[in-house]
Amino acid sequence: MTENSSPAAALASRTLREPELRVPGSPIIQVSDLEKTYQTARGNLTLFQHLDFTVSTGELIAIVGQSGAGKSTLLHILGALDAPSAGTVYCVSTNVANLTPRQAATFRNREIGYVWQFHYLLPEFTAQENVAMPLMAGGMARREALVIAANWLKEVGLEDRRDHRPGELSGGEQQRVALARALVNQPRLLLADEPTGDLDAATANQVFELLEKIHAQFGLTSIVVTHNMELAARCTRVMRLDGGRLVPATETITMSKQI
Ligand SMILES: Nc1ncnc2c1ncn2[C@@H]1O[C@H](COP(=O)(O)OP(=O)(O)OP(=O)(O)O)[C@@H](O)[C@H]1O
Numbered sequence: 267m268t269e270n271s272s273p274a275a276a277l278a279s280r281t282l283r284e285p286e287l288r289v290p291g292s293p294i295i296q297v298s299d300l301e302k303t304y305q306t307a308r309g310n311l312t313l314f315q316h317l318d319f320t321v322s323t324g325e326l327i328a329i330v331g332q333s334g335a336g337k338s339t340l341l342h343i344l345g346a347l348d349a350p351s352a353g354t355v356y357c358v359s360t361n362v363a364n365l366t367p368r369q370a371a372t373f374r375n376r377e378i379g380y381v382w383q384f385h386y387l388l389p390e391f392t393a394q395e396n397v398a399m400p401l402m403a404g405g406m407a408r409r410e411a412l413v414i415a416a417n418w419l420k421e422v423g424l425e426d427r428r429d430h431r432p433g434e435l436s437g438g439e440q441q442r443v444a445l446a447r448a449l450v451n452q453p454r455l456l457l458a459d460e461p462t463g464d465l466d467a468a469t470a471n472q473v474f475e476l477l478e479k480i481h482a483q484f485g486l487t488s489i490v491v492t493h494n495m496e497l498a499a500r501c502t503r504v505m506r507l508d509g510g511r512l513v514p515a516t517e518t519i520t521m522s523k524q525i
């Protein structure tokens with residue numbers, strides 16, 4: 267493999283093609299008048315109404331809030347996994363509310379990296395194969411996908427674990443593989459839903475450090491949902507989802523470590 271076919275080189279070429287989307291400070295997410303209402307057997311459940319917010323390229327945002335506040339729902343809407351009930355959601359130059367299921371799948375594969383609390387790695391495949399999956403789903407040949415996946419495993423410090431299956435990895439290593447898989451398509455936006463929620467404090471810190479490093483190294487915009495206020499405080503902005511509003515969470519940080 268040559269230097270020019272490395273993930274970093276591929277990312278650089280995309281940056282040249284679409285420079286405005288990696289210029290720090292330019293808007294990458296613009297949400298206006300967002301409403302999300304679930305119809306349930308017990309009536310309508312409205313999570314947000316008239317929700318507006320903007321995210322600038324390069325931000326590392328933490329979203330905190332009580333269980334049930336709608337944090338995961340908000341990430342799902344941003345990442346075209348769930349549709350808003352009303353409002354507009356521009357995310358990475360795309361109106362995600364207007365996508366067909368096929369367009370949404372392409373958008374997610376190309377533009378969004380997801381990391382969840384549970385890694386959702388496929389148990390019967392190796393770490394390297396798991397990381398290569400999104401590339402092969404996008405049509406890349408297996409051999410090429412595996413080479414790029416190996417490079418990403420190197421980025422997350424797991425080059426010597428690439429033949430391990432998920433069950434042969436520690437919890438922290440599993441999340442590192444999940445992070446590599448999330449980034450293998452060089453998305454511009456990383457959405458992480460309690461990525462350290464299932465880890466002990468020391469391992470959570472290591473995984474978060476890696477996320478911070480990769481966020482900076484690859485010019486990402488990242489939104490991290492967390493209940494860990496110490497980790498949240500390391501982000502460039504902390505927002506609290508409360509009663510359907512996103513508000514600055516600075517007061518919460520000094521008052522309590524966990525919410
Ligand atoms: N498909 C659905 N249909 C009906 N209600 C739903 C659906 N999905 C989520 N909800 C409800 O919406 C609310 C918000 O859920 P969500 O998962 O977004 O919360 P959260 O802030 O991520 O909570 P946690 O911190 O526990 O993960 C919850 O009360 C949940 O029960």
Ligand SMILES: [Mg+2]
Nearest residue numbers: 337338339459
């Ligand atoms: Mg959640």
